[in-house]
Amino acid sequence: MRETALTPGGFDESEMQQVLKRGCEAVGLDSSNARLLRGHTNAVVLLEKEQVVVKIARRGSSIDDVTRTATFVRWLMASDFPTAPLHPVDQPVIIDGHAITFWTYLPQPEEPIAAAQLAQPLHALHSLPTPPVALPNHDNFAAIRRSLAAITCLPRQSLLFLNELTERLESQLRAVQFTMPQGVIQGDPQHRNALHTSDGRAVLCDWDTVAVGQPEWDLITVEVHCRRFGHGQQHYDAFADAYGWDVTRWRGYRPLAVTRELQMITTNARKVRHAPWSLKEIERRVEGLRRQDEHLQWNIL
Known part of the structure; x- marks a missing residue:
């Protein structure tokens, strides 16, 4: 059929x-x-x-x-x-x-939001009082494991590697002390989840992943997008300067950054049935993780 x-x-x-x-x-x-x-x-x-x-x-x-x-x-x-x-x-x-x-609808110019423009709204979000709505607790590894259980497009050895990496990262992050207090996080702040307004400001959008969690996760997300999608180090540096804190200088940066990348890869792999053209890029990203290639440029899916 x-x-x-x-x-x-x-x-x-x-x-x-x-x-x-x-x-x-x-x-x-x-x-x-x-x-x-x-x-x-x-x-x-x-x-x-x-x-x-x-x-x-x-x-x-x-x-x-x-x-x-x-x-x-x-x-x-x-x-x-x-x-x-x-x-x-x-x-x-x-x-x-x-x-x-x-x-x-907010009509958008051709140039996308710059990383530095995300700093002010993210800082404001991380400074919000407790909202009058019960938000879920952010759980990186539960989301990754749900995706891993649903993936059918990758070979057994790749899935074994991703599961072992998940276990290793979770163990590493248990030993890491977070610097910032928990609060409201956007969950997926990036250039495509923010919009220009007619008066030149940037506003956040796509609130499906809003949760209570560690602000470091939001900051890591911006850094990963700058590094992996070719925006460049200066783009990220401008964001860190505007926000007032550079997450790459934090002791927990590396394991949390790889966790963010792993979640992005497993989420896309879970959706391959709806986007079969994405499989080659997903396999390339998995191989990059296996080689611990921090600077492999990713193609947007």
């Missing part, structure tokens, strides 16, 4: 279009001129006529998780925090068990 081709979010084309149409109708928006913006995880669609972005959570996503994220972002907005704003409708909207959120 031939498998139906999947579109962003794990939906087939006709189902995604129906969920989009019905979700927009529920809040009085016109979906007739929609354009896909992103789709490796969730289906993110721009309504051209409305200048609203619609995010359809990936098939199987928890409605409670999406509801919590929307509640958290409303709190950020009420606190005048630099976040991409929710569109002013009651949300999330639930269509056939799929959660949909709506966001004000």
Whole structure:
């Protein structure tokens, strides 16, 4: 039996279009001129006529998780925090068990957010008081192990190596003392998870990974993206100067950086069924970890 081709979010084309149409109708928006913006995880669609972005959570996503994220972002907005704003409708909207959120569209110039522009909103995030919504505790290794258990695209020896590396890193990080107090973290701050505003500021977006955890994780994420995706050392140095602390000088930098890279690799490997073209890059990254090649440039997936 031939498998139906999947579109962003794990939906087939006709189902995604129906969920989009019905979700927009529920809040009085016109979906007739929609354009896909992103789709490796969730289906993110721009309504051209409305200048609203619609995010359809990936098939199987928890409605409670999406509801919590929307509640958290409303709190950020009420606190005048630099976040991409929710569109002013009651949300999330639930269509056939799929959660949909709506966001004000922020037109973007060609140049992406620079790492240094992430520093101010991240510092503000890490300084927030306890929010009035219960956030999950950030757990790197639980996420990595869930992905490892679901990977079917890699050979046995690669999976054995990744599992052994996970055990080794977890043991190393137990002995590391974190410098910063726990608090709210974005979980995946990077150049593509922030947006320009019309007045030249940067705002954070994509809050699916928000949690309570160590701010060092957010800072490591920025450093890994600068190093692995060719932005360069100066790009990262400008971020560290603007934030006021350089995570690469911290004793726990190396094991946490490799943990971040491992999570990125295993997450993408788990999704290969929906993006088979990514397998070659994933295998290249795994081999780079095996060689302990800290400077191997990665291609964006």
